Amino acid sequence: MAASKTVGDVLRAHGVSRRGFMKFCAATASMMALPPSMVSTVAAAIENARRPSVIWLPFQECTGCTEAITRSHTPTLEGLIFDSISLDYHHTLMAASGQRAEDAMMQAMEENYGNYLLLVDGSIPTEEFESHSCTNGHTHLSMLKDAATGAAAIVSVGTCAAYGGIPKANPNPTKARSVQDLITDKPIINVPGCPPVPTVLTGVLAHYLVFGTIPELDPYGRPMAFFGQNIHDRCYRRPFYERGQFAETFDDEGAKKGYCLYKLGCKGPITYNACATVRWNEGTSWPVQSGHGCLGCSEPDFWDKGSFYRPLSAAYWGDARTVGIGAAAGAAAGLAAAALARGKQKKAQQEEKA
């Protein structure tokens, strides 16, 4: 079956030359946040990597995660990463429907039992609300438990699958829970974000493809390579923060000059994600570059942390006038956090080499 092919076979079938292959590996290493010196290692691993079977189950979600990832597809590099996996079930994307689609999923699960990668987006209603989210007559809770049994690892795609997300927001009308709340005996990689950065998901798949392992994770189950540093430390507006230059409103002179958005509620200092470097829409821009503060969408319970437009310092101390003090304290804490994160990333890279 398709999964028995190596990634090298797939690339050769696409007529990719060695030069093209090395270009693919350079872009893949970049996607995985590996240093350029790792390109030859990536090339050697990709050449012989077997295509993993992937089953993608969408649960209580808005399809935004799938949209973000499929819309990011370009006909070449990132697309080839997806060609390099055997996506055996995704009910939004697959041509088959109804019973045939379900049969395809069961067949893939049986043939690859213990080895397939399970991707989940969306949270899962539980208890008396379990039946509020079903596919083909099966509750999503039962589908998750069945599919998780034979999975080698699970990737929770988006904040809803990773932490419950918007469905779990107060008052959590369906008693929604995250994948890691319900499955505790499998390795789980959380790729949060509302939606997640497409390149980050591609990078996680590439890591699994190349190394056959799950990447090093932070305490929230997120890959360190992409979530090891916070938005604030990697923000190009950081120099304005250091100089105490802030936008006070969304249309003042400070905003026009691109000053720091801290006072407008930016959650960059408490948010870990790769937006500031990887960006969106083929690296075109990201929310802060567009003039809006970070919402912190890759953090647990981001929807219940108060107004998106309330400065972090005001949220904690209840007085917006203290924001200046907060900014000064934040700068010192930010530098320490940056040093710690850099140390962790270096350690991750060294372990990768080993």
Next chain:
Amino acid sequence: MSGLSGIGVKVESGAAAPDEIYANTLPLLHEIRHALARLVESGEPTVIDIQSIPMGPGDMNRLMDALGEGEVRAEFEALGKTVIRESRYGGVWIIEHLNGSGGVAGRFIEITWVPSLLQAQREDVEAGLEALADALAAAGN
């Protein structure tokens, strides 16, 4: 009227672009200078993945302006176009991998004598040798 044409849009133009410096270009130029010195002294090449560095709007343009254009420029088509050009500083190469729709899939600065992607790749040469031999055999030579 519906659709985008029904939305009033005010276009502001004529204003000078903000002349703010995000301070991310200069450190990179110093990093390149150190790498160039390493190449000269020990022959050790360096590759910098500039897509992974936080850059403000205009920072990339400032960096490219600072590096300028050198004597060599090459392009190849493999999974989309790749442009390799030497900067005004010998040994500092800018490599841009574009995807099929023209977007930048990877952007690197390589500090080396010759970027490895410019050289013919052994696997392609071996395949070429076989193909040429087959072509000659098919032509009865």
